[in-house]
Amino acid sequence: MKYLHLIWAALAHAKTRSLLTMLSVVAAFILFGMLDSVRVAFNAGGSVTGANRMVVVSRLSITQMLPFSLLAQIQAIPGVQKATFASWFGGIYQDPKKFFPNFSIDTGYLDVYPEFVLPPEQRKAFDDDFTGAVVGETLAKRHGWKIGDTIPLSATIFPTKGSNAWSFKLDGIYHVEDSKMKGQENLLFFHWKQFDEANDFVKSKVGWYIVKLDSGDHADQVAKAIDKLSENSDHETRTETEAAFNQAFVKQIADIGLIVTAIMGAVFFTLLLLTGNTMAQAVRERIPEFGILKTLGFSDGAVLTLVLAEALLLIVLGGLIGLGIAAAAMPTISAASGGVIQLPTLQPQTWAMGVGLMIVIAFAVGGLPALRAMRLKIVDALASR
Amino acid sequence: MNSLVSIRNVTKVYQLGTQRVEVLHGINLEIPKDDFVALMGPSGSGKSTLLNLIGGLDWPSGGEIEVEGSRIDTMSSAEISRWRSNHVGFVFQSYNLMPMLTAQRNVELPLLLTKLTSAQRKRNAAIALELVGLKDRGGHRPMELSGGQQQRVSIARAIVSDPQLLICDEPTGNLDRQSATEILALLQTLNREHGKTVIMVTHDPKAAEGAAHVLHLDKGTLVEQAEAVA
Numbered sequence: 001m002k003y004l005h006l007i008w009a010a011l012a013h014a015k016t017r018s019l020l021t022m023l024s025v026v027a028a029f030i031l032f033g034m035l036d037s038v039r040v041a042f043n044a045g046g047s048v049t050g051a052n053r054m055v056v057v058s059r060l061s062i063t064q065m066l067p068f069s070l071l072a073q074i075q076a077i078p079g080v081q082k083a084t085f086a087s088w089f090g091g092i093y094q095d096p097k098k099f100f101p102n103f104s105i106d107t108g109y110l111d112v113y114p115e116f117v118l119p120p121e122q123r124k125a126f127d128d129d130f131t132g133a134v135v136g137e138t139l140a141k142r143h144g145w146k147i148g149d150t151i152p153l154s155a156t157i158f159p160t161k162g163s164n165a166w167s168f169k170l171d172g173i174y175h176v177e178d179s180k181m182k183g184q185e186n187l188l189f190f191h192w193k194q195f196d197e198a199n200d201f202v203k204s205k206v207g208w209y210i211v212k213l214d215s216g217d218h219a220d221q222v223a224k225a226i227d228k229l230s231e232n233s234d235h236e237t238r239t240e241t242e243a244a245f246n247q248a249f250v251k252q253i254a255d256i257g258l259i260v261t262a263i264m265g266a267v268f269f270t271l272l273l274l275t276g277n278t279m280a281q282a283v284r285e286r287i288p289e290f291g292i293l294k295t296l297g298f299s300d301g302a303v304l305t306l307v308l309a310e311a312l313l314l315i316v317l318g319g320l321i322g323l324g325i326a327a328a329a330m331p332t333i334s335a336a337s338g339g340v341i342q343l344p345t346l347q348p349q350t351w352a353m354g355v356g357l358m359i360v361i362a363f364a365v366g367g368l369p370a371l372r373a374m375r376l377k378i379v380d381a382l383a384s385r
Numbered sequence: 386m387n388s389l390v391s392i393r394n395v396t397k398v399y400q401l402g403t404q405r406v407e408v409l410h411g412i413n414l415e416i417p418k419d420d421f422v423a424l425m426g427p428s429g430s431g432k433s434t435l436l437n438l439i440g441g442l443d444w445p446s447g448g449e450i451e452v453e454g455s456r457i458d459t460m461s462s463a464e465i466s467r468w469r470s471n472h473v474g475f476v477f478q479s480y481n482l483m484p485m486l487t488a489q490r491n492v493e494l495p496l497l498l499t500k501l502t503s504a505q506r507k508r509n510a511a512i513a514l515e516l517v518g519l520k521d522r523g524g525h526r527p528m529e530l531s532g533g534q535q536q537r538v539s540i541a542r543a544i545v546s547d548p549q550l551l552i553c554d555e556p557t558g559n560l561d562r563q564s565a566t567e568i569l570a571l572l573q574t575l576n577r578e579h580g581k582t583v584i585m586v587t588h589d590p591k592a593a594e595g596a597a598h599v600l601h602l603d604k605g606t607l608v609e610q611a612e613a614v615a
Binding site: 002003005006009010012013288289291292293294295296297298299300301302377378379382 | 497
């Protein structure tokens with residue numbers, strides 16, 4: 001710590017340059033914090049052990065539908081408390097830019113998702129209405145929908161009687177208590193029965209099953225038993241956690257991990273060049289100062305350590321500020337968007353990886369300049385003044 | 386004679402591309418403890434090279450250099466760094482202060498290599514600054530001080546760890562006459578009252594008058610040793 005003022009003085013040697021470099025580090029780590037949190041959240045699938053709600057999908061592809069007849073067989077497996085199902089519909093409301101996820105669901109679907117809070121009278125109205133729909137509060141507010149409104153959706157996959165025009169009567173508006181789950185209020189559900197009868201393409205098929213277990217303790221055995229039902233058939237299944245299912249769902253659109261890695265690779269490569277150049281310049285300009293330090297008795301190793309510490313301070317300080325801003329910004333953005341944008345909180349592994357990256361980057365950008373400072377001959381260094 | 390510095394048959398050769406340039410040719414020199422030696426000679430005569438060798442900033446190509454009983458020509462880089470921090474103080478023509486540090490912090494620099502506490506370092510630096518007449522200027526940065534004051538800070542830094550030997554390379558070279566006289570007086574005080582051995586390179590005959598002995602170097606050879614009037 002007694003050398004800290006020396007390291008600060010080195011950074012203060014060119015204040016503007018140090019500040020701008022630190023800002024670039026801050027910006028890079030804000031981006032890293034946000035993107036890596038998204039990656040971690042999407043990759044947090046894990047094993048089915050302990051899960052008390054699982055999803056059964058086609059082993060081949062999530063886009064492959066499963067026979068409705070599996071419902072009764074799954075329901076009969078010991079350990080299954082309730083089985084229900086849903087199917088992706090993919091309808092567009094007015095404009096593709098206004099897209100929101102919409103699904104056809106089994107009547108019991110809402111029973112296994114108690115987090116969707118729907119007033120009992122609205123639930124009854126929905127259950128009794130063949131063309132009824134329920135939407136999340138956030139979505140209803142965004143479009144100004146009220147109970148009783150008709151919501152037209154234009155099909156992108158499943159036409160009805162040769163037309164893409166589907167319409168639903170809004171019977172219920174659910175809400176989600178957990179503020180972190182507000183993104184779940186952007187969904188529309190309608191009856192699978194209507195979908196099954198009215199669509200022109202698929203009959204008696206569902207997108208995926210949701211299985212609620214008596215207990216998460218036997219999740220592995222139940223998952224195996226469910227998958228065994230359709231073993232060697234043309235509709236083999238894979239039973240997985242909801243998180244894994246969500247990942248697979250998003251991966252239909254893009255590989256989040258790959259995108260995050262690619263973006264961060266580009267960002268950190270640029271950061272390496274930028275800060276590497278800054279550090280090299282900072283050392284070049286202070287060669288006489290290193291000569292002085294060596295003259296006074298600072299060893300080669302001490303000079304090397306000082307330059308590395310300077311790089312470390314610059315990168316770690318900027319990085320921690322960046323991650324701090326990301327940690328503060330993500331809940332703020334989520335809250336300000338009213339649940340439309342749901343950003344995960346900064347995970348411990350993101351902090352850990354961030355700090356690791358800071359150290360690696362600091363050594364990478366400080367290494368060569370530090371070696372140069374270490375190898376300086378005092379006489380040459382002082383002569384360059 | 387009780388020599389502080391013993392130089393025996395020292396040579397220094399620089400390799401400039403394919404050209405071999407011998408800057409010092411078999412220098413032999415004894416400098417007693419408590420002496421004040423001025424080293425004079427034309428540019429390129431090897432004065433600064435010899436000074437650097439005595440101060441352990443460079444290694445000779447041949448010969449032996451013994452300072453305070455230690456053979457510094459055989460020391461490794463790490464050993465000679467440690468030796469310098471304990472035995473030599475340096476004063477340069479261009480002061481060589483760290484621009485972002487205050488005078489106090491500049492003077493404290495050599496003490497960072499000791500086991501002194503922060504408070505002890507501060508106290509010692511304050512004493513050194515008081516000794517050079519800059520008691521109240523500790524909080525100023527070099528840019529806020531005159532040339533003479535900067536050189537005083539540099540001298541305070543040189544003496545703060547109480548070395549026996551002071552190596553001064555043109556200490557008055559960047560100063561006006563008034564400041565130069567003051568700096569010389571300060572070096573004389575350090576020599577006479579505090580027992581420091583001073584070896585000073587200078588072009589200025591006036592400055593050399595302040596020394597007890599004057600050595601002349603020409604083309605890498607000691608040509609004359611004169612007793613100064615001071």
